[in-house]
Amino acid sequence: MSIKDTATRVAILDTLATRVATELKAAKQELQAGLKDAKAETGTQQISVDLAGRDIGKATLVQPKAAAVVTDPDALLAWVRTVAATEITTRLVTEVRPAWVANLLKQLTATGTAEWADPDTGVIHDVPGVTMQGRAAHVRLTIPNDGKQAIATAWQSGALTALVLPELEAGEQA
Numbered sequence: 001m002s003i004k005d006t007a008t009r010v011a012i013l014d015t016l017a018t019r020v021a022t023e024l025k026a027a028k029q030e031l032q033a034g035l036k037d038a039k040a041e042t043g044t045q046q047i048s049v050d051l052a053g054r055d056i057g058k059a060t061l062v063q064p065k066a067a068a069v070v071t072d073p074d075a076l077l078a079w080v081r082t083v084a085a086t087e088i089t090t091r092l093v094t095e096v097r098p099a100w101v102a103n104l105l106k107q108l109t110a111t112g113t114a115e116w117a118d119p120d121t122g123v124i125h126d127v128p129g130v131t132m133q134g135r136a137a138h139v140r141l142t143i144p145n146d147g148k149q150a151i152a153t154a155w156q157s158g159a160l161t162a163l164v165l166p167e168l169e170a171g172e173q174a
Helices: 003-042 073-083 098-111 145-157 161-170
Strands: 046-051 054-062 067-070 088-090 094-096 115-117 124-126 130-133 138-142
Touching: 003 054, 003 138, 046 145, 054 145, 067 098, 073 088, 073 094, 094 098, 098 115, 098 130
Parallel strands: none
Antiparallel strands: 046 054, 054 138, 067 130, 088 094, 115 124
């Protein structure tokens, strides 16, 4: 293959990759919205993915549990001064050591509440400056290797043309 042919191939693949990435993003958003609707209507959070009647994987709506997030650093700092003053580093700016905050948030996330049990005293504290916030749902695709091979075979045979290519042709030029 000549350098000119290689340049042409790269230009085509780059253009197609960009268009496919755009279509993929839109399709994932549509899938997530559909799964959210299905969950609300019927409780369904997982659907099978099939190709020509063959089950090749599954799509699952994943709703992570709420995570602890610092929403008021000053309130958190004032509280840490009273329960774990050695975890505070003073510089030009006084802040709680990031590693300690990360561990605290991990503990609070695990318990699902903004209450911390002091390991030394056993006292339960409401942690100021930290709230539990929901996290965005997302879709997880699970396509095992044999499913990926089935997709590759269908692509090579042209069987995916009607499913994928019309959407690429119908979209606006990038």
